[in-house]
Amino acid sequence: MKTIIQTADAPAPIGPYNQAVLVNNTLYASGQIALDPKTMTLVNDNIIAETKQVMKNIAAVLDAATMNFDNVVKTTIYLSNMNDFVTVNEEYSRFFNDKTAPARETVEVAGLPKSVNVEISVVAVL
DSSP: OEEEEOOTTSOOOSSSOOSEEEETTEEEEEEEOSBOTTTOOBOOSSHHHHHHHHHHHHHHHHHHTTOOGGGEEEEEEEESOGGGHHHHHHHHHTTSOGGGOOEEEEEEOSOOGGGOSEEEEEEEEO
8 A cells, every 4th residue: 555745844746756655664755856846946056056956845745644754765866967976975975974874876867857967865764
């Protein structure tokens, strides 16, 4: 059985998907981009601001599922330019404990929704 997770504190989906789906004790969260959930406008002044907004959106989805970053076991980071890896990694790392950080891959892609520079998805468990 699956439970749909939705919150007004993260951007509404811009397609036929949900913010997250909880199955048993596992949360599968859709990729988040740097949309401000209140205005649905992009926060993309620079890669630091963009990454911070993405992580804030992920935090809101986790919170809606009564979880936090400690529950995250897997992440995927999509970058439009691998040259942003170090900067994105710096901001991303502020949300995790190095000793218990999740498994992860980071990939460069040809394009992302709304031409953003970073999208991050997570899997979390209770």
